[in-house]
Amino acid sequence: MTNWIYFVLQAQAETTAEQVKIMSLVTQAGPVVKAVLLILLFMSVVCWTIVFSKYFVLRKATRSSDKFLDLYNASGNFGNLYSSTKHISGPIAEVFRAGYTEILKIRRSSGSGQNPEGGGSPEMMSNELGMIELVERALNRSMSSETSKLESSLTFLATTGSAAPFIGLFGTVWGIMTSFIGLVGSEGVPTLQAVAPGIAEALIATAIGLAAAIPAVIAYNYFVSRVKRIDVDMENFSSEFLNIVDRYIKKV
Numbered sequence: 001m002t003n004w005i006y007f008v009l010q011a012q013a014e015t016t017a018e019q020v021k022i023m024s025l026v027t028q029a030g031p032v033v034k035a036v037l038l039i040l041l042f043m044s045v046v047c048w049t050i051v052f053s054k055y056f057v058l059r060k061a062t063r064s065s066d067k068f069l070d071l072y073n074a075s076g077n078f079g080n081l082y083s084s085t086k087h088i089s090g091p092i093a094e095v096f097r098a099g100y101t102e103i104l105k106i107r108r109s110s111g112s113g114q115n116p117e118g119g120g121s122p123e124m125m126s127n128e129l130g131m132i133e134l135v136e137r138a139l140n141r142s143m144s145s146e147t148s149k150l151e152s153s154l155t156f157l158a159t160t161g162s163a164a165p166f167i168g169l170f171g172t173v174w175g176i177m178t179s180f181i182g183l184v185g186s187e188g189v190p191t192l193q194a195v196a197p198g199i200a201e202a203l204i205a206t207a208i209g210l211a212a213a214i215p216a217v218i219a220y221n222y223f224v225s226r227v228k229r230i231d232v233d234m235e236n237f238s239s240e241f242l243n244i245v246d247r248y249i250k251k252v
Contacts, residue, residue: 030178036171036205043160043167044212050153051219058226061150064090065233072096072237078103091146091230092237098142099241102135132246139238146234150227154220161217168209175202 068088075081082100085093176199 030175030201032178033171033175033201033205036167036174037208040164040167040205040208040212043164043216044208047157047160047212047216047219050157051215054153054219054223058150058223058230061091061230062226064088065092065230068093068096069233069237091143091150091234094146095139095142095234095238096241099135099139099238099245102138103131103245106131106134132242135245136238136242139241143231143234143238147227147231150230151224154223154227157216157220157223161213161220164209164213164216165206166209168206168212171205171209172202175199175205178202 068085068090069092071085071088072081075084078100082097085096179199179202
């Protein structure tokens with residue numbers, strides 16, 4: 001039991017010593033390497049902020065879309081659905097509102113204010129030339145807008161994932177170069193003990209660059225897959241919405 005406690009305390013002491021050594025390497029690094037470390041630290045902080053905020057945004061979007069689809073499947077009237085879902089701000093709800101608003105604009109321009117479903121006249125709708133195309137354009141505009149909102153800030157994650165390792169590598173190369181240049185004026189034959197501290201300081205930049213890039217790449221791929229699923233749901237709803245409008249137009 002005593003030996004086990006001794007080994008645990010010794011391991012903790014070694015870990016603390018390693019942390020102190022790493023912090024000393026960072027503080028003793030050159031100005032260029034320190035600037036690289038600050039850039040990587042900034043990129044890492046921004047990436048983690050984006051990760052947490054984007055996670056909650058996508059979760060809210062998914063839940064709002066599911067709630068709207070439940071109301072949509074239970075409703076048989078576009079007008080009632082439009083009125084009862086104004087408080088829902090999900091992507092699919094916004095696509096529906098864009099399409100229904102376009103229908104109302106077309107019907108008002110034709111002198112009719114009736115509902116396109118559940119009370120409207122198919123004959124009035126069939127007289128609208130290019131109505132399907134106009135509604136489809138409105139739906140596409142709304143889908144593009146919603147997709148852009150969901151994809152916002154993901155570019156920074158992709159940039160960090162691709163650029164952070166190279167920024168860290170630049171700091172490493174610069175630090176190693178500076179270490180070897182410092183050996184030129186040293187007396188005697190250069191040894192590993194003379195080169196090792198400078199190389200260790202430089203390698204810190206590569207390690208931090210990888211630490212910033214790896215989570216950014218994982219988060220970017222995860223969020224892109226989530227956005228694609230929501231985009232597919234919007235496209236499926238848009239197609240179904242256009243099919244409903246088309247069926248009413250052809251009832252002549």
